[in-house]
Amino acid sequence: MVSGMNLNRILLASALLCMGWNLDVHAQELRDPTRPAGSVGQSSDAEQASSGLQSIVRRAGAKPQALINGELIALGGKVGDARLVQINESSVVLLSSSGGRETLTLTPGIAKTQPTKLSHRSKPIAR
Secondary structure, X not given: OOOHHHHHHHHHHHHHHHHHHHHHHHOOOOOOOOOOOOOOOOOOHHHHHOOXXXXXXXXXXXXXXXXXXXXXXXXXOEEOOEEEEEEOOOEEEEEEOOOOEEEEXXXXXXXXXXXXXXXXXXXXXXX
């Protein structure tokens, strides 16, 4: 027969075991706030993290490369049925075998502009 003290220990251990199991079942994956945003309209974070143009790599004495869909592709390399034909500062150009042209950008929806120069007619700062 189980004494009262042992029964309490067994019940406590069982409760803790069940609570731990229950927490594992209901745990949610936390999103990494430092992960770059993926393309709009995709369904999961895993797909967003590994789709599209992620980085451009330029090294002295080597062909430029682009990280596309989680794979490092050299200039002239293949991405699916398309060929990487141009690597710019913040975008790449792919040509498909059917002749289609696609431009991928590092930061879709953000346009880089040059700062405007101040006019020479502006008043000097008083000292």
